[in-house]
Each structure stands twice: as structure tokens, then as C-alpha cells.
Amino acid sequence: MKFNYSKHVPNTDNDATGAILAAAADPKVISLAGGLPAAELFPVEDFRASANRVFDEHGAQALQYGGAAGLPALREEIIRNFLKPRQVEGAVENIAVTTGSEQAIEQIAKMFINDGDTVLVEAPTYLCTVDAFKSFGAKIVTVAMDDDGMKMDALEEALKAHPEAKLIYTIPTFQNPTGRTMPVERREQFVKLADKYGVPVLEDDPYGAIRYSGKAVPPLKHFDKTGNVIYMSSFSKILAPGFRLGFVVADEGFIKTFTIMKQIADLHSDNFSQYLVADYLAHNDVDAHIAKISKLYQHRFELMQSLIESEFPAGVKHSNPEGGMFIWCQIPGDIDTQALFDACIKQGVAFVPGDPFYAGESESGTMRLNFSNVDDDTIREGMKRLGAAITKFLNK
Amino acid sequence: MKFNYSKHVPNTDNDATGAILAAAADPKVISLAGGLPAAELFPVEDFRASANRVFDEHGAQALQYGGAAGLPALREEIIRNFLKPRQVEGAVENIAVTTGSEQAIEQIAKMFINDGDTVLVEAPTYLCTVDAFKSFGAKIVTVAMDDDGMKMDALEEALKAHPEAKLIYTIPTFQNPTGRTMPVERREQFVKLADKYGVPVLEDDPYGAIRYSGKAVPPLKHFDKTGNVIYMSSFSKILAPGFRLGFVVADEGFIKTFTIMKQIADLHSDNFSQYLVADYLAHNDVDAHIAKISKLYQHRFELMQSLIESEFPAGVKHSNPEGGMFIWCQIPGDIDTQALFDACIKQGVAFVPGDPFYAGESESGTMRLNFSNVDDDTIREGMKRLGAAITKFLNK
Incomplete structure (x- = not known):
């Protein structure tokens, strides 16, 4: 059945974000693409x-x-x-x-x-x-x-x-x-x-x-x-x-x-x-709970930041968030971020390319990394793969 | 602050339904106006x-x-x-x-x-x-x-x-x-x-x-x-x-x-x-649970129906639902249902006047009665008040 939808429905089947998330969901891929909070801190009891x-x-x-x-x-x-x-x-x-x-x-x-x-x-x-x-x-x-x-x-x-x-x-x-x-x-x-x-x-x-x-x-x-x-x-x-x-x-x-x-x-x-x-x-003391979340995210942010410095090629700029869940990176030069994404997936690591976040013209070589929902070993291995993939991509 | 809303926002402050529900919420008023299921049957445990x-x-x-x-x-x-x-x-x-x-x-x-x-x-x-x-x-x-x-x-x-x-x-x-x-x-x-x-x-x-x-x-x-x-x-x-x-x-x-x-x-x-x-x-056996709801609603429907026959003036037509939560009544003659509603509120009983349910021209003298969320005594007293109010209104 082909329905005659209103113009509120996007008239494209091109779900770029869906494709990114699908690639990131492959169990062989380390995903730094997500936007999920750390589930281990949910106060289940x-x-x-x-x-x-x-x-x-x-x-x-x-x-x-x-x-x-x-x-x-x-x-x-x-x-x-x-x-x-x-x-x-x-x-x-x-x-x-x-x-x-x-x-x-x-x-x-x-x-x-x-x-x-x-x-x-x-x-x-x-x-x-x-x-x-x-x-x-x-x-x-x-x-x-x-x-x-x-x-x-x-x-x-x-x-x-x-x-x-x-x-x-x-x-x-x-x-x-x-x-x-x-x-x-x-x-x-x-x-x-x-x-x-x-x-x-x-x-x-x-x-x-x-x-x-x-x-x-x-x-x-x-x-x-x-x-x-x-x-x-x-x-x-x-x-x-x-x-x-x-x-x-x-x-x-x-x-x-x-x-x-x-x-x-x-x-x-x-x-x-x-x-x-x-x-x-x-x-419950929600402030104490939020302090626990903030402490964990700080640790993960600092780990990820130190790995950007040690694993990424020189010249990669990044934001220095004082809170939240994301780091924003920009790789110098005229970069096709989608091609970079594909190269990284081959190396078993995913991020979100910057382009879909721009409603207008995008800035070259941008990427979003999430640190809230990944443990230390995953961050270390993910950033190592990412650094290697970016270096290889730039030297191609 | 006066905002410049889009045309999706209704450009009227005339909330007829809100006014009806507010009148029905008065604790001195028996409300047959609601559309709520019987909370006593929610399977809390x-x-x-x-x-x-x-x-x-x-x-x-x-x-x-x-x-x-x-x-x-x-x-x-x-x-x-x-x-x-x-x-x-x-x-x-x-x-x-x-x-x-x-x-x-x-x-x-x-x-x-x-x-x-x-x-x-x-x-x-x-x-x-x-x-x-x-x-x-x-x-x-x-x-x-x-x-x-x-x-x-x-x-x-x-x-x-x-x-x-x-x-x-x-x-x-x-x-x-x-x-x-x-x-x-x-x-x-x-x-x-x-x-x-x-x-x-x-x-x-x-x-x-x-x-x-x-x-x-x-x-x-x-x-x-x-x-x-x-x-x-x-x-x-x-x-x-x-x-x-x-x-x-x-x-x-x-x-x-x-x-x-x-x-x-x-x-x-x-x-x-x-x-x-x-x-x-x-x-759980949800069919058995639904059977319990149906049995209670049947009882309340039959009670309300019998009271329409004994308490309402002759000539009031009503639907005979085989399930659900509502009876629809129509009072003969050219009735101003809003005036009837106001008269009933004075007698301490509420229903929903039929008019707001019509997107086009409405039928005179229509009303919706709910039986799912009212116990026997409330149905008896509510229908008595309603019958008296309608009779008085028609003989005015």
C-alpha cells in the first residue's frame, strides 16, 4: 500500500543517521557514536x-x-x-x-x-x-x-x-x-x-x-x-x-x-x-547522584582527551567540555568525513561524522565522540583504532 | 509575554469541554461525564x-x-x-x-x-x-x-x-x-x-x-x-x-x-x-482480567439502563451498547443541551452534552453517560437527580 502522505513526512528514504547507527551497532565495532548515559549508574534499587x-x-x-x-x-x-x-x-x-x-x-x-x-x-x-x-x-x-x-x-x-x-x-x-x-x-x-x-x-x-x-x-x-x-x-x-x-x-x-x-x-x-x-x-539526594555521574564522566572525558593527544595525528583540534557527554574534534585539511567514517568502520571503530549536525553548510573534518557510555578499556582500544585509522586516512 | 503562535494552535480561549469537566469535578456534583475506566480493577499487585x-x-x-x-x-x-x-x-x-x-x-x-x-x-x-x-x-x-x-x-x-x-x-x-x-x-x-x-x-x-x-x-x-x-x-x-x-x-x-x-x-x-x-x-491471564472488567461494566450498564427506563421521562431514546463505557441518550424535542446541562449541574449531576462530539451540525438533546467509573449507589443517585432535572427542564 502506497499512502499519499502530507508534506510533514520527510520525502527521502536516505536515512544517513540510521546508516551510521547501524554500522556502529556491529558487535565487532567499538562505538564512540552513541549519545547514551552510563547505564551502570542508573539507581535501579x-x-x-x-x-x-x-x-x-x-x-x-x-x-x-x-x-x-x-x-x-x-x-x-x-x-x-x-x-x-x-x-x-x-x-x-x-x-x-x-x-x-x-x-x-x-x-x-x-x-x-x-x-x-x-x-x-x-x-x-x-x-x-x-x-x-x-x-x-x-x-x-x-x-x-x-x-x-x-x-x-x-x-x-x-x-x-x-x-x-x-x-x-x-x-x-x-x-x-x-x-x-x-x-x-x-x-x-x-x-x-x-x-x-x-x-x-x-x-x-x-x-x-x-x-x-x-x-x-x-x-x-x-x-x-x-x-x-x-x-x-x-x-x-x-x-x-x-x-x-x-x-x-x-x-x-x-x-x-x-x-x-x-x-x-x-x-x-x-x-x-x-x-x-x-x-x-x-x-534521595539527587545532587549526590549527579555528583557521581559527573565524576565518572570527568574520568572518561580526561582519558579520552589524553588519548586524542597521544593517539591522534598532530593538528586535530578538539573542544574541552566542562561537562556533558561529548567531545567535538576537527581534523585539519579538506576531509571527506563520510569517507573517513567508512575507513574507521573498517578498523572497527565508529564516531558520528559532523555533517548531519549542520542544518546548513558543514565544516570539514568534524566528528562527535561520546565518552559517557564507554568503559576505560573500550575508550583506550577505540581511540587507538581511531587514531590509527585517521593517520592512515590522512597519509593516503 | 504574548507569543506569535502558528495556526496549529486553536485561536480560541473557549474551552467548552474544559468548562464541562470543571463543573463535573465539583465534589457536590455526581459526575456521569467522565471517560475513565474503573480504577478498582487495575491489577495493582x-x-x-x-x-x-x-x-x-x-x-x-x-x-x-x-x-x-x-x-x-x-x-x-x-x-x-x-x-x-x-x-x-x-x-x-x-x-x-x-x-x-x-x-x-x-x-x-x-x-x-x-x-x-x-x-x-x-x-x-x-x-x-x-x-x-x-x-x-x-x-x-x-x-x-x-x-x-x-x-x-x-x-x-x-x-x-x-x-x-x-x-x-x-x-x-x-x-x-x-x-x-x-x-x-x-x-x-x-x-x-x-x-x-x-x-x-x-x-x-x-x-x-x-x-x-x-x-x-x-x-x-x-x-x-x-x-x-x-x-x-x-x-x-x-x-x-x-x-x-x-x-x-x-x-x-x-x-x-x-x-x-x-x-x-x-x-x-x-x-x-x-x-x-x-x-x-x-x-497473567489478561483474558480473565478483561472478563472481570466486562462483567462489572455489564452490571453498571444494566443498572443505568434500567434507571433510564424508570427515572427518565418517556420518549428518551438511548443506545444499547454490548460493551465499552458509554450510553448515548437523546431527549425528544428541540432541546438546548447546554441549558439542560446547567440545570442538571444545579441538581448536582453532570453528563457530557452531545454537541462538542459533532464536528459539524449537532443533533438536539443528545448526551453521553459514562457507567464504567461509578459505583451502584452513585449510579442510582445520579440517575435519580438526572431524571428529575430532565423532567423539570422539559416541563418548564
């Missing part, structure tokens, strides 16, 4: 205790339909555990729970984007956001970055050229794919520029809590005095992604409209998992 | 056993990211427990797990509907589907029903008038809001007509398993030889709605495209809940 308490204390109620904006007890825990420590103001009415932050991205895309509308994103940026924006017909305009994230002169230029833009999407902290973080001064400037041009900001902050070095920087939302910043984060990287729980923090009026749209999308997020995570947060 | 087994057997894996199409073990259980008994053919590749069937509706709307496209629905039909269709700019064309569901002459007329229609949406079994069921012959005719005009059918079957009288009728999907029928159902009414787990059954090619769109929507549905429900289905 604490979750078991929480699940049993939820069955004891709430029983059938936790299994019944719930409200579209999310369980009030979970929203209270979000304020106490995530907003207050990050200096983000917000009451229960400013929060909506989402089915992972992916749902927040898709629903906000739906809420803002008519076919042909412009949105601004970092170059490079998170793949799935670009897919979500494109599914509503967005024209994607990219804004250049440097080591400190989105460049403010480039942003202002883009805003001048596209004052009609509907959204600016940014991951200002430990960005995916680059690991870069925007400093305080630039954040203040960002919020002011967005206000000046009247373009709302969608701030995606799934990694911000996982900082292992440097000084904490408040989210853009902290500097927002007008309600122009829509902030979103997720439990996927700090607790576990399987529950698909994220949240949006914004003006009460926005949250009301968002909730209407969320209701159309899936009525509400998993009620049992919301009870479970609310119970976990009420009974 | 069986779910607790399953949750503990999932922590034992799968641990962190059940909390990690999963595949967008859903847990293969759950899809196997769907085939064994739901498709085979309903004579619907399908392999794992024909199934995608969804975040409640609401997500299936929204994503399928997105996949088929461009702004201005026509879709056909029953008059009356499920409210939230109409909201989802409208959010993508659909022009809704309604097809008349009789006691046996959508009328085939009316469907053919609509298809002739709108051969460009993108979808026909139907709830053929224990329909919401009417409780009506389409007989076998009409189902065969329906599938043939849809094939003839080349318009895909979205068959929504959340209630079909809960039959307490009459003879089982296979879903439309059973009669589908061309792959033109997209079938969807849910665990919400037979296990528990809190997990937000539903599923779509269709051609493998459709499921592949659906999975790409689902990935953009929320990456995948709650992995832990998928493991939990798969474990429940592997360790």
Missing part, C-alpha cells in the same frame, strides 16, 4: 524502592489518567531540585511535564512554525531538533559558533536578516554535538538581543547539571526578565532516559497553551513514572 | 510483581533508551493477546507502540493532513481526534450514523463528494460517544468502499475487547486485504491508562514511516512501562 512505595501509597491512582500539565508533586520536586539550584524562578504553574524533552521540541515546533517560517539554530546543533522543525516546514537559518557557543555578532546579523524568525533554538551548556558552553556575559547579551528583536528563545538544557569542572553558569532563563525564554530540560541524563520524562519552564500563559497542545499529543506523560520519579526525588 | 521482576531480570536495561517502534517483547505479547484473538494478522514489523492511542491519532494526523485537507469522521465522534485533525488544518466532513454505526450510503456519498479525502476515521466498536457497534456486513462494505475510493481508514478500537453481550465482531482490519486500514488500540481501558501505552497495526512500510515520525515526537514510549506491561502479559 532506589527506583525499585520508589516503585514499591508508589504501589503502597498511591495504588490505582498512579495507574489512572492524570492531568496534561503533569503530576503536581513532580513539578514541586522539579522546582526544589532543578530550578532553585540553577537560579531559575518558577512556580508549579510555570512547569509542564513532557514525554522526554523530544516531545517539548516537537510540540513547541508545532506551536510556532507555519510552513515556510524561519527558525535560527546553532551550527552545528542537535539533529532531532532540526528534524522536528523541518517536519513543520521550517526554513532553518544557522548561526555560527566559536569555542564559547553561538556568536553574538552572527546572531544579531541573523536576526537583522530574519526579523520574522519564529524561534531561536540553543543548547547553551555542554552543547550537543560540540560540548561547548556559553559564558555568562554572552548569555546576558543573547537574552537582550532576542528581546530586542522580539524572537522567542527555546533553551534546551539536558546536560547542564552534569558539570565536572569550571564554574556553574545559570541558564539563559535566569537572565530572562520578559518571559521570552522557554526553558526545557529532562531526567534522561541525570536519572534515566527510559521513563521519557522532561519538562518545560515558561510563562504561565505559555504553559496553558502548551498544555492544550500536549493534551492533543498524548493526553499526559506516563503517570506511574511521574509518581516514581517524584518519589525518588523526595527520598 | 500484579503490576507490583511485574515491576519487581523487571528490576530483577532487566535492571538498568529497562531504564535506558529504547527503540522507537517499541519493545519487541511487548509487540510479541500484543500479537498473542490482542491480534490473534481478534483475527487480525500482523507480525512484529506490523506494530508500533505509541504513547497512548492519542499519540497514534496525532502522529497519523500529521502524516496525512496538509492544511486544508479533508478527513471524514462519524457524527458524533471522539472529541480529541477532531482537535488533533484540526490542529493540522483539516477540513472535517461528517458522515451520518444510525444504531449500527456509520451509514454506508452516507459514507459513499461523502467519498463521492470528497474523493480527495486523506482519511476516514472510525470507532466501529462500542463507539465513543454513542456506544454503537457496526455489524459484520457493514464492516465488509466499509473496507470495500474505502478501497474503491482509495481513501485510507484509521480504525480506532480502544474499547473492542470489553464486550459483555452479543457476538464478537472482528475489527475492520480483519477484512482488509490491501493494507488500506490502519488499526489502533490501547492498554488504557483493559489494563491501566496511566502507562500511556497504545499500539498501531498496519503495513510494514507504513510502520517504518510512522516510526520515523514517532521518533521526532518523543523518541520512544516509556521503556520501563513497556517492560512492565510485557511482563504482566507474559505472567
